Amino acid sequence: MSSQGKSISFIGAIVGVASIASNLAVAQSQTPPPAAIADNDSIYIDGKTFSITPGRAKGDTSTQIQALGARDLGPGAIVFRSGEKLYIVAAPVLVPSPQNQAGPNISGENIRPNRVTVEYGVPKSPELQELYGMLREHRVLEDMQGILSPFRLPEELTIKTTECGMVNSWYSRENSKPTVTLCYELLRHILQSLPKNTGPGGITPRDAAVGQFFWLTTHEVGHAMFDLFKVPIFGHAEDAADNFAGYIMLQFGKERARRLIAGGAWAWRMYVADYRTKPIVQTQLAGFASNHGQPEERFYNLMCLAYGADPVTFADLTQDGYLPPNRSPTCRFEYDTLAYAFHREISPHIDQQMARQVLDTAWFSNVPATFTAPSPPR
Ligand SMILES: [Zn+2]
Known part of the structure; x- marks a missing residue:
């Protein structure tokens, strides 16, 4: 009747991130499918007005990464708004892509x-x-x-x-x-x-x-x-x-x-x-x-x-x-x-x-x- 303490606390850690990600995933599914970012494209999210502005770099962005001090985002990230602030959280595999709804998310079809x-x-x-x-x-x-x-x-x-x-x-x-x-x-x-x-x-x-x-x-x-x-x-x-x-x-x-x-x-x-x-x-x-x-x-x-x-x-x-x-x-x-x-x-x-x-x-x-x-x- 006992649970494994380790696995439970491990699950707890996962659950915290998963619930944020799945909630956001649900919200996302209610808006039109997001466009992909093409090579050398950018998006700008205004932290005050919350407007999203697409952009395009002049020239090759690869030469600007170091100059701008830009960091690699890794497998994925979620930007979300809570009240009057924007937040970013790393979200490696928990948000389903439109093609792949499988995974530990609470999503309608599953x-x-x-x-x-x-x-x-x-x-x-x-x-x-x-x-x-x-x-x-x-x-x-x-x-x-x-x-x-x-x-x-x-x-x-x-x-x-x-x-x-x-x-x-x-x-x-x-x-x-x-x-x-x-x-x-x-x-x-x-x-x-x-x-x-x-x-x-x-x-x-x-x-x-x-x-x-x-x-x-x-x-x-x-x-x-x-x-x-x-x-x-x-x-x-x-x-x-x-x-x-x-x-x-x-x-x-x-x-x-x-x-x-x-x-x-x-x-x-x-x-x-x-x-x-x-x-x-x-x-x-x-x-x-x-x-x-x-x-x-x-x-x-x-x-x-x-x-x-x-x-x-x-x-x-x-x-x-x-x-x-x-x-x-x-x-x-x-x-x-x-x-x-x-x-x-x-x-x-x-x-x-x-x-x-x-x-x-x-x-x-x-x-x-x-x-x-x-x-x-x-
Ligand atoms: Zn138990």
């Missing part, structure tokens, strides 16, 4: 739904073969692909399972392509820690498997959406990705939301002893320095969102000791704040008719009620 691709990487380790076969048979990635189909993305998003050599998952750009990576080791860990039977609140092994898979995938997809839609984040990106996942789960409503939320929180639940009978925990101080919240905090955050979204369906959270009374009164406000952010930053990128169909579909129907846990790691 934005469309059905833009998630999925890949089951073939694991090398013999002990992961069974899990690989099981995931393919249950078509879990195809179902995620269907659930995410209403998002109108400016670029293809790949979700892949792969052998990583560690228990992890993350979002990053691989060769500039937005990619969510789910490690087989993490998925195996989830399957090995499922409840054996139906647990408290009617949570089945299937709920715990589907809920956790759904949770960790949409958490990473959250990071991807923030990158693709250039969503500004105040606060921790990890909390924002958790909230994105929680919000999506809750949109399925009532019983299905309940199964997803309770299933998704299954592993964290282990960390959260009933606060009334075991109110004290011991934890490593360094844990508080993590960019991820502590499991206990993530658990309570998710429970609070659920209770805030639907205090009737999730009423038992406050009664069964999962949501202490020092938190529950603010949960409606927390959920509304999240819903506002989602509606403002994400909803405009969703095909609403497709989304309604997604919410009316029974997903993960190929996943069986019980599992034989795959072989433990050697």
Whole structure:
């Protein structure tokens, strides 16, 4: 569930420039196609009147470069006006030329739904073969692909399972392509820690498997959406990705939301002893320095969102000791704040008719009620 810190900050740096460039590119497309500058031609932009005047040099400009102290512009630049000032910014590859609209820009023609691709990487380790076969048979990635189909993305998003050599998952750009990576080791860990039977609140092994898979995938997809839609984040990106996942789960409503939320929180639940009978925990101080919240905090955050979204369906959270009374009164406000952010930053990128169909579909129907846990790691 962690993201790679390096890749995230790298993406952040790119995103800043990309958003300027793409905004300008959009503006540019609303004006007639700009003419090219022929050899020895020039343009003059008046910084006070903002008028643009074409010109032509007398004689060969190559002899005047040094005399004028002119600098090579490099691959490209954008001049833009903000208020009463002009600015110039280097823009190497981010502005589409009229011939080439491809690239990481948010441009009209490239934005469309059905833009998630999925890949089951073939694991090398013999002990992961069974899990690989099981995931393919249950078509879990195809179902995620269907659930995410209403998002109108400016670029293809790949979700892949792969052998990583560690228990992890993350979002990053691989060769500039937005990619969510789910490690087989993490998925195996989830399957090995499922409840054996139906647990408290009617949570089945299937709920715990589907809920956790759904949770960790949409958490990473959250990071991807923030990158693709250039969503500004105040606060921790990890909390924002958790909230994105929680919000999506809750949109399925009532019983299905309940199964997803309770299933998704299954592993964290282990960390959260009933606060009334075991109110004290011991934890490593360094844990508080993590960019991820502590499991206990993530658990309570998710429970609070659920209770805030639907205090009737999730009423038992406050009664069964999962949501202490020092938190529950603010949960409606927390959920509304999240819903506002989602509606403002994400909803405009969703095909609403497709989304309604997604919410009316029974997903993960190929996943069986019980599992034989795959072989433990050697
Ligand atoms: Zn994350």
